[in-house]
Structures are given as structure tokens and as C-alpha cells.
Amino acid sequence: MQDFIQHIINGISLGSIYALIALGYTMVYGILKMINFAHSDVYMVGAFAAYYVARFLGIENNPGFSTLITLLLFSMLSCAILGLAIERFAYRPLRKAPKLNILITAIGVSLFLEYGGQVVFGADPKVFPEVMKDFVLFNIADVELKSFDVTVLLVSLIAMLGLQFLIFKTKLGRAMRAVSANSSVASLLGVNPDRIITFTFIVGSALAGIGSVLVGMKYPKIDPLMGMMIGLKAFVAAVLGGIGNVGGAVLGALIMGLSEEMVVAYLSSTYRDALAFGILIVILIFKPAGLLGKYSVEKV
Amino acid sequence: MKFLKAPLLTLLILSVVGLVFDFALDAYFQLILLYALVNCLLSMSLNLVNGYTGQFSLGHAGFMAIGAYFAAYANTKWDILPPALNALEFFIYCTGAGLFAAVAGLLVGLPSLRLKGDYLAIVTLGFGEIIRVTLLNMDFLGGPRGYSNIPGFSSFLFSFIFACVWLTICFFTIWRVMHSTYGRGFLSVREDEIAAEAMGINTTRMKVRAFVLSSFFAGVAGALFAHFTKFISPSSFTFLQSVNVVIMVVLGGMGSMTGSIVAAFIITILPEALRPLQDLTGVDLRMVIYSLSLILVMILRPKGLFGDQEITAVWRKYARRNS
Numbered sequence: 001m002q003d004f005i006q007h008i009i010n011g012i013s014l015g016s017i018y019a020l021i022a023l024g025y026t027m028v029y030g031i032l033k034m035i036n037f038a039h040s041d042v043y044m045v046g047a048f049a050a051y052y053v054a055r056f057l058g059i060e061n062n063p064g065f066s067t068l069i070t071l072l073l074f075s076m077l078s079c080a081i082l083g084l085a086i087e088r089f090a091y092r093p094l095r096k097a098p099k100l101n102i103l104i105t106a107i108g109v110s111l112f113l114e115y116g117g118q119v120v121f122g123a124d125p126k127v128f129p130e131v132m133k134d135f136v137l138f139n140i141a142d143v144e145l146k147s148f149d150v151t152v153l154l155v156s157l158i159a160m161l162g163l164q165f166l167i168f169k170t171k172l173g174r175a176m177r178a179v180s181a182n183s184s185v186a187s188l189l190g191v192n193p194d195r196i197i198t199f200t201f202i203v204g205s206a207l208a209g210i211g212s213v214l215v216g217m218k219y220p221k222i223d224p225l226m227g228m229m230i231g232l233k234a235f236v237a238a239v240l241g242g243i244g245n246v247g248g249a250v251l252g253a254l255i256m257g258l259s260e261e262m263v264v265a266y267l268s269s270t271y272r273d274a275l276a277f278g279i280l281i282v283i284l285i286f287k288p289a290g291l292l293g294k295y296s297v298e299k300v
Numbered sequence: 301m302k303f304l305k306a307p308l309l310t311l312l313i314l315s316v317v318g319l320v321f322d323f324a325l326d327a328y329f330q331l332i333l334l335y336a337l338v339n340c341l342l343s344m345s346l347n348l349v350n351g352y353t354g355q356f357s358l359g360h361a362g363f364m365a366i367g368a369y370f371a372a373y374a375n376t377k378w379d380i381l382p383p384a385l386n387a388l389e390f391f392i393y394c395t396g397a398g399l400f401a402a403v404a405g406l407l408v409g410l411p412s413l414r415l416k417g418d419y420l421a422i423v424t425l426g427f428g429e430i431i432r433v434t435l436l437n438m439d440f441l442g443g444p445r446g447y448s449n450i451p452g453f454s455s456f457l458f459s460f461i462f463a464c465v466w467l468t469i470c471f472f473t474i475w476r477v478m479h480s481t482y483g484r485g486f487l488s489v490r491e492d493e494i495a496a497e498a499m500g501i502n503t504t505r506m507k508v509r510a511f512v513l514s515s516f517f518a519g520v521a522g523a524l525f526a527h528f529t530k531f532i533s534p535s536s537f538t539f540l541q542s543v544n545v546v547i548m549v550v551l552g553g554m555g556s557m558t559g560s561i562v563a564a565f566i567i568t569i570l571p572e573a574l575r576p577l578q579d580l581t582g583v584d585l586r587m588v589i590y591s592l593s594l595i596l597v598m599i600l601r602p603k604g605l606f607g608d609q610e611i612t613a614v615w616r617k618y619a620r621r622n623s
Binding site: 035100103105107108109111112114115119239271284285288 | 356411417418419421422423425427429430433436437539543546550554584585587588590591592594595598599602
């Protein structure tokens, strides 16, 4: 029984990391109706930014709260700048192009970041700086609550609450929702869609930056292709919850994290990657709008 | 037999070209040439789905893998014809590989082709990955160790002509399908699905037909690939391989058969041609240039090299402008 609870804790911790990345996918999809394939590589760059900043500041062997905050901030910053650049140089020239072209460009940007990363950072895996010491915080009835899992949960919870506040309580958030609902009407009412889209990319990328530091802390091996699989899974999570829906992304990510942990624990770990796609295919065939998504009627 | 005239003539010309290459090129270039032919098959078949029918499939490598593994398994385990008829046996197994992949294409296509655009891309990607992961877990096919000792052809000329036979079959099949009522159906689905439906076209069935035909040739391409490399493993058929084929189709122009062929040659030869650059700089810049050019093509010339026209039409236009 305590094994089961332990797996649930691990699953939630994994799920909240997926959620941070899934939020970036879902926000961009909500506004631009495109899959930002490069998002997972923005996350990869975030991890490397944190790695180099830690080495530069000499804090790679200095675990503690201040290290965590510093790395989070720098990772968010570099991801935000990268997201901004991608939007500005790759996606904005194609704003009016057919969807297929945008999709292919997104794949191109993703490949570019992956191979560019291999050239710049080197293809061999690197060891992520020690952000925190992993120790057992609580021990309730043989269920261990480790500091890593608690940190992951707390940080992602704060990030998600911040996002919730941003989207639903600020003027900027209202503008984002307006552009997402109908960008031409929003621009008639004095919202500049281009600026809002740029801002969405910045926020989504910054969330990926947070995710990258948390993943680096938990699984301290980073390489230029690390984003591929986790990005696909986060995307599946976003679709599962209903893409374009912020709450749905979090719900989908938690389901993904839990089910993956259960499959690894009780079935076979070789099928964990196929599981994500299995879930995706089932959900798209039976409920294409996702768990919390709204069906839209196609007008002629 | 009039309908066989053009294919046979093409085949004859290609064989003569092959004879020339047999003497003119060394083994390295010959192997690249064979890969280019495999890629031609892949890009032409994907062009049927992505170009003509306007659906976006990202799982082509999965069907290629099915074909490759079927051909590899059949050739090593079964022996139905005497050794003198080796080529015929290869041909039969290639057809079998294609049929096997086509059945897989039907199974994948029936549920997923109801989806559109981005979703379809992701689902086909998912199926491609599932096929790969399943192959990884199949022990009798070698699992992650791969499948080795696949029989191949004795000489380059033989392999070249064998590939050209399939290339001709693929080209003329797709060409003639596209000039029949089915082809009109495919095109109408691409242009406007709702209007096509209103005109009495069963759009889902059209899409599935295009998908199955495309998977058939992908399977054949996989079988050829297995014969040429003599070793396959699940890592030869990753997501990247699918993306590669998509890049060929996009670069050549979606809806242009000759464009796909030209692009397949460019994409196969470009990384090899950039090898000196790697020696010069010491780092592998090839894939960076490759992905960057994909983005630039999309921004600067979104319709690809030839758009939806064939090379003959492009050439005629060029000649008219100059006269």
C-alpha cells in the first residue's frame, strides 16, 4: 500500500513538471491555433542556460534555496528571450500563411535548436548542477516525502497560480483571452494582437524554463535532445486536457504523470513512451476536444 | 499493351543510365544513389497524402519500418523459389512488404483520418512511434539489436535496376491515379473538403485510399532500404526519418511528382556534399544548415521548388519567357 502511495507522489511530481511545459503548448495553441514544436527545445535551452549560469557564478556545488531561485530566474529569462526571438523571426513572417507551412516551420525551428544545441553545447550529456539536497522531509507511515518532490510541487503550484492570476485578473490577461477568442475583433477594440502573441510566447517559454530547472534538479542529466520526448508527452497532456484550456493542461499533465508512473511500476518500462501516444490516439478518436475542451461547430 | 509503352521506355532509359553509373561512379557514390532512389519512393508516396490529398502525415517512417522488417524476415526465413530466380523472389517479398504496410496503413488510417491538420500530424506521429516501440520489444525481430544479414543484390547494376523498376511502378501508378476520377477526388479533398462532400465525394474514404496507397509504396521503400543496407534496426525509422520525408515533399512542392524526385535527390546528396565543411570546421554543421534552410524555404518560398506544377510545366514556362 505504501508503495502505491509512493508511486502516486512520484506521479504527481512528474505530472506537475509536464504541466509546466504543457501550459506553454496550450497557451500558444489557444492564441495562434498552432502547435509550437519548438517549445520542447526552448525547454532544453533553458536547462543549458541554467547549467552555464551556475558554472559561471560558481554555484554548481552550492545546493540551497538561493541557488534554486537564481537558476530559475536565469533560466526563465533566457527561455523568454528565445521564445521572443522564435516568434519574431520564424512565426511572425508566416502569420497569414497556410497552417501546414507554419507547422513545418515549427518543426524546422525545433530541429534547428536541437542540432544547433549539439554544435554549441556538445552532443554528450552534461551533469546538471546540484540545486538542492535530496532528503526525506516527512515520513508518514513509511511513505517518504522527499524535498525534491515537495520543491517541484511548490514551485509549479506557485507558477500555475501566478499564471492563473495573470490570465484572469489582469488587463493583459483579458487581452490574451480576447485575442484567443477572436483576434480580429480584439484588434478592433484596441488590442494589438502581435504584442499579445509575443507576450504569450514569453510567458509560455518562461514556464518551460521553470520546468527545465525542476527536471534538471530531479534527473540531473541534460543533453541537447532531452526536450524531444518530454515535449511530446507534455503536448499529449495538453491535448488530453483540451488544448487551449489552461486548467485542462494541468489536469491532463497530472493524468499523464500518474499513468506513466503506474505503467512503469506495475507493467513494463519499455512501453512508457508508447503509452503517451496510446492515450493520445484514444482521446483524439473518442473525444477530440479533450477532457475539458469545448466542441466548436465548423461553419461554412 | 499501349499503356505499358511509357513505363517500359522509362525503365529502358533508366537501365542505360544505371549501366553508365556502374562504370562511372565508385562504391560510395553508388550507395548514395541507391539511398536517393529509396528516398524518391518515400517522397513520391508521401506526396500523394501530403501534397495531393492535403492531409499531413508524420508517420511515414513507421510504414517504411513495417515493410523493411517484413522483407528482412521473409528473405532470411522463407525460401520459396530456386536461387536462379532470386530477383523474382525479392520482387515478391517487396510486394508482400508493401501489402503488409498497406494493411497497417488501413488500420492506422481508418480511425485517424477523421482528424484534421495538426491533430492528424500528431496522431500519425504517434502511430509511427508506436510501431517503432513495438519493434523494439519484438525479440524475434532482433529488438533493439536490429536485424542483420539481410540478403542483398550481388552488384550495383542489379540493385539499381531493381529500384528503378519499383520507382517506375510507383511513378506511373500515382501519376495515372491522379489523372483518374480518384485523383480528382483526392484533389477536391485538398481544395475544399466541405465542397467535395457536397459534391457527393466520401472524403474519409478518399483520404483512406490515398493513405493506403501511400503506405504501400512506403513499405516497398522500406524493403528496398533493407536490401541495400543489409542491416536494419528500429533506430533507422525514428520520427526524424518521417520529418526527412516531409522535408523532401515540402521542398519539392506539395503536389508535384517530379518536384518530390528532385527534392529527394537534393536532400540525400546535400548532407554528403556538406561533408567537407565538417572537416573544415570540425563540428557537424550539416543538420543546422539543413534545418535552417527548411525554415527559410517556408518563409521565402512557401510553395517549394515547383509549387504544384511538374518540371515539364516549369520548363515550358521558362522556355516561353526566353523566346
